[in-house]
Amino acid sequence: MATDREKEILNFLNNKSPMTVEELAACLYVSEVTIRRDLTSMEKQGMIVRKRGGASLPELGFEPMFNQRQKKNIELKQAIAKYAASTIQEGEVIALDVGTTTAELARELTKRSGITVFTSCIQVASILAKSDLQVYMIGGLIRKSEMSMVGSIALETIMKFNFDRFYLGVAGISLKAGITDYSIEETEIKRAFIHRSKEVIALVDRTKFGESSLIKVCEGEQIGEMITNKGDITAERPEDHFRGKITYV
Template sequence: MNNGREKAILDMLHQKSSLSVEQLAEHFKIAEVTVRRDLAEMVQKGLIIRKRGWISLPGLGIEPLFNQRMKANAELKHTIAAYTADQVCEGEVIALDVGTTIAELAKELLRKKNVTVFTYSFQAAGILAQSNLNLYLVGGNLRKTEMSLVGSITRDTISKFHFDRFFMGVAGISPDHGPTDFSLEEVEVKRAFVERSRHVTALADSTKIGATSLVKICEFSDIDEIVTNDGVDKSLIKQIPFSGRWVFV
């Protein structure tokens, strides 16, 4: 679909709680069949929910399926992942979060040598199983929708180690609410990694900037670096009270 139209629809939904196919067709001066095709793509990406001819944004606690998110903004995520992998140095001990951008990062790490990786993501571990890297999968209770391991066992295990870097995924980074994510259980694991890491890098494609999800992860002061896409709205960036390093790739 037209990327400009997708963004406009999302902007409109932030102003109004719901919109109809007819309203959108009239607003954009296009046929309803075109609107329905656009909306089907947005539903597939997990950007909106659709019911009886009306669309709305997902609730803060509704997490799009992993496969839906993997397809959304794939090129942006790959660009972020490629840059981030280049920052990892030989001999480092790093921690990987869960999420689709992190999965892309795991693919990029396949070309690295002599790096130790800790993760609680089956997705990332499955990718890195093809490498010669030292890989540790942190145990815990399986969260099946995300294929992540969470809970007190996970947090207790993390507390026994120290990490050079933690690469953290987010569902949103907003001026008012900070870095947020969908799952309380996963946020607790993220916090454990943040506490034990010398350097924390948040990976957020440009669609995450300005967005808010269910649970606040940490304070902006806990993050050293945010990596996002060069096409992000710079006026929105200026509103975010983050004093660390922004990287635009």
């Protein structure tokens, strides 16, 4: 979670981006050393992009690295994953998207048996390799930044199978922009899984509502259920951004 000073830095960057270290230090009445330390922490969390001598907010097409996102809002993701895992029945064939929340779901599923899992995510597959589940890794071109499989081979493979459920991860969701993600190549894979699945379950931690990214993934009507977290009174209201079934955990 962001510290109070990190939230102040984000507020300043919302009004002016980029800003220099000197400008931020003057605005917050702290030393430049302190600001540099804050910016280093914020960059690791994917909250800002470091610029020469300063920082800016990420652009729509900027995708934080998997390991940057992995520990961000981890408790929220774990709560979603625990609930999602509890609804999966033995004998089901499911597909898991690339993403840090689906990785948490994979960890929950290592305790289970009798489930068949397909995934294009190397991180998810490596977690499930330690389980008793039957796991199929979709082949294709490795997208190194996300350690996932994309491209025509991956798409052709997905289209050969049918899935009971697809567990979808997204970068942001809003009524205006819809359900969005960072990568064009990754979005093609998501759409193929959606097309071949009886039901689509979106795993969306509460910080994603009201956010938007580069490319629209699908229409809201294609999502059968969205699993998210209960928020406080200052948080974005999921029902303001999604009109379908919402399950709060």
